[in-house]
Amino acid sequence: MRTRPWLLLAPALILLGALLVWPLVRVFLFSLQDYGLREIVTGESNYIGFGNYAEIFANPMLWTVVLPNTIGFAVVAVSATVIFGTLVAMLMASLGTVWRTIVGSAIMVAWAMPAVTGTYVWIWIFDADQGLVNETLKSLGLMDESFNWFTNPFTFYAIVVLNIVHHGFPFVAITVLAGLLGVSKEMLEAAEMDGAGPIRRFFAIIFPTLKPVFSVVIILSTIWDFKVFAQIYLMPGGAGSNRDVLNLGVWSYVESFGQNRYGFGAAIAVLLTVLLLIITAIYVRTLFKEEKE
Amino acid sequence: MRRNFGPRTVVKGVVIAALLIFTLFPAYWMISSSFDARASSGGQSLLPQEFTWDNYIFVFNEGRFGVFLRNSFVVAFFTVLISGILALLASVAVARFRFKFRTSVLILVLTVQMVPLEALVIPLFVQVRDLHMLNSLLGLVVVYLAFSLPFAIWMLRGFVAAVPVELEEAAYLDGASWGRMFRSVMLPLVAPGLVATSIFSFIVAWNEFIFAMTLLGGASDTYTVAIGLKQFFGLHSNDWGPVMAASTIITIPVMIFFVIVQRRLSGGLVSGAVKG
Numbered sequence: 001m002r003t004r005p006w007l008l009l010a011p012a013l014i015l016l017g018a019l020l021v022w023p024l025v026r027v028f029l030f031s032l033q034d035y036g037l038r039e040i041v042t043g044e045s046n047y048i049g050f051g052n053y054a055e056i057f058a059n060p061m062l063w064t065v066v067l068p069n070t071i072g073f074a075v076v077a078v079s080a081t082v083i084f085g086t087l088v089a090m091l092m093a094s095l096g097t098v099w100r101t102i103v104g105s106a107i108m109v110a111w112a113m114p115a116v117t118g119t120y121v122w123i124w125i126f127d128a129d130q131g132l133v134n135e136t137l138k139s140l141g142l143m144d145e146s147f148n149w150f151t152n153p154f155t156f157y158a159i160v161v162l163n164i165v166h167h168g169f170p171f172v173a174i175t176v177l178a179g180l181l182g183v184s185k186e187m188l189e190a191a192e193m194d195g196a197g198p199i200r201r202f203f204a205i206i207f208p209t210l211k212p213v214f215s216v217v218i219i220l221s222t223i224w225d226f227k228v229f230a231q232i233y234l235m236p237g238g239a240g241s242n243r244d245v246l247n248l249g250v251w252s253y254v255e256s257f258g259q260n261r262y263g264f265g266a267a268i269a270v271l272l273t274v275l276l277l278i279i280t281a282i283y284v285r286t287l288f289k290e291e292k293e
Numbered sequence: 294m295r296r297n298f299g300p301r302t303v304v305k306g307v308v309i310a311a312l313l314i315f316t317l318f319p320a321y322w323m324i325s326s327s328f329d330a331r332a333s334s335g336g337q338s339l340l341p342q343e344f345t346w347d348n349y350i351f352v353f354n355e356g357r358f359g360v361f362l363r364n365s366f367v368v369a370f371f372t373v374l375i376s377g378i379l380a381l382l383a384s385v386a387v388a389r390f391r392f393k394f395r396t397s398v399l400i401l402v403l404t405v406q407m408v409p410l411e412a413l414v415i416p417l418f419v420q421v422r423d424l425h426m427l428n429s430l431l432g433l434v435v436v437y438l439a440f441s442l443p444f445a446i447w448m449l450r451g452f453v454a455a456v457p458v459e460l461e462e463a464a465y466l467d468g469a470s471w472g473r474m475f476r477s478v479m480l481p482l483v484a485p486g487l488v489a490t491s492i493f494s495f496i497v498a499w500n501e502f503i504f505a506m507t508l509l510g511g512a513s514d515t516y517t518v519a520i521g522l523k524q525f526f527g528l529h530s531n532d533w534g535p536v537m538a539a540s541t542i543i544t545i546p547v548m549i550f551f552v553i554v555q556r557r558l559s560g561g562l563v564s565g566a567v568k569g
Contacts, residue, residue: 002392004386005386005387005392008382008383009382011383012380012442013383013398015438015439016439016442016443019413019417019435019436019439020405020439020443021405023416023420024408024412024413024416027412030415030416040419088312091305094305095309099309103309103312103313105552106312106316108548108551108552109317109548110316110317110319111551112544112547112550112552113319113547114496114519114544114547115502116502117323117522117543120537121320121322121540124323124533125319125322127533129531132339226409227411229411230503233502234526248411249411252412253414256415257507265415266416269411270412272411272412273408273409276407276409279407280403283407284400284403284404287403
C-alpha cells in the first residue's frame, strides 16, 4: 500500500525528471562554459566560471534593448489582456443566454487560433506591400506611402501586443466569468439599493470576491508573456536580423542556434528561468495560502 | 423577456458588435484570403472577390502539406495516448493517496510548467542528438510528453478527486482488486476528464513551434505543420493566398476540438487553478 502511489507516479516522474529537471541542471552547467560548435560536436566540457554572465551584464544590449523589451512588453501585454478580458467577462455576465453563447463561441475562435497561424495573419494584415492596414490608410488618404510596421521596435511590439491580447484575453474572460457568476446577486442588489455605482460595486464587492481568480489570471499571463517566443521570432526581422526587437527568449535562441554560442545563450536562458521562477514562487505561495484559508 | 429599446441597449449592441468584429476578424481574414484569387496579387478588399480553390491545391501540391499534416497527426496521436496513460496513473496517486512528499510532488508538477521552453531547447537539443533522434518524429513525441504531462496531471487530478470514494469502497466490498476497481469504476467515471486532457495534449503537440524547428531542422520530410508553414512562408513570402490557405488547414482541427471541449476546458482550468 505504501509503494502504490510511487509506482503510479514513477513513469510520469521519471519522464519529467529526464526531460525537464535534468535539462534545467544541464542548461545551468552549459552556462558556465564556453560551449561552442567544437564542444557541441565533441561533447567535451570547457568551464570558464561566470564569464558568460559577466559578459551579459556588461553588454549594453541587455539594459537598453532586451530587458526593456521583455519586461515592458510583459507589463503592457498583461495589463491589457487582464483589463480587456475582465471587461468582456462583465459584459458577458450581463447578457442573456443566447448572446452569451454567441460571444462565448466567438471568443473560443480567437482562443483556438494557434500562435503560429495567428501571427502570420497579423503579419499579413500589417504587411508592408499589400497589407490591409496600409491599403486602407492609403485609400483613405491618411498616408501617401506604405509604412513598414515591422522595422520600428515600437510599432513592432504594438503588433505583438495586439496579437497576444487577441489570443490571451479569452482565457481571462472565461475564467473571470466563471468567478463572476458565483458572486452573490443579493449583495450586488443591496449595494445598488444603497446607491453604489457600477465602479464602486466592482471595487467593493466583485474584486474582493474574485481576488483569487485575478491573482491566478495575472500571474499565469505574466509567465506566458515573459516567455513569448514564436509571436516575435516569426515576425519580419524578429529572428535576430533586427537586434532592436530582441527579448530574452529570442536573444538566447539566436545566440545559441544562430551564432553557435550555446554557453552564452544558456546563460541568457538561465536568467529568463530565474525571473520566471521568482514569479512562479509567488504564484505557488498565493495558491497554497488560499487553499489553507 | 422583452426590454425597452433604450440608449443603454443601443450602446451595448454597439459594444458587442465591436467585440465580435475584433474577435473574429483575424479568422475571417485568414479564411477569406485563402479563397480569394486576388490575395496573392494585391488589391484584395474586405469581401473576397474571386472565389478559388487554387490556393489550397497549390498548398498540397507544391507545399507538400499532406506530408506535414500526416507528421503532425502521428506526433499528436502518440503524445495524446502516452501522456493520457501516464497522467491518469499519476493523478490517481496524488488525488487518492496521502503519502509523504505529496505536496512536494504537486509543487514540482506546478513549477515545471513555468519553465520556459527557451531554457530547455539547448540541453534537449544536445540530449536528443546524443540519442540520435534528431529529425525523427519519435524524438519530438518524447519531448512533447514532457510538456503536456504536468498540465494533464494537474487537470485530471480534479476529475479523479470528484469520483466518490464510496463507489471505490463498494467495489472493494464486492471483492474487486485495486486493478479491477480502477478499470471498472475509476476509468469510466474520469473518461470525460480524459477526453478534455487529451484534447489539450493534442493542441500542445499540434501548435508547438520552437522544438519542432530545432529538432527537425534538417529534414523537411519530417516537418510538422507549424514549421511547414514557416518554410512555406519563406519560399513564397508574397503569396499570401497559399500562406493563408495553409494557415486555415492548420487552424481547423484545433478549432473543432476547442468547440468540443470548451466547457470542460474552462471548468477544468478554473477548478485546477483555484482549488489548488
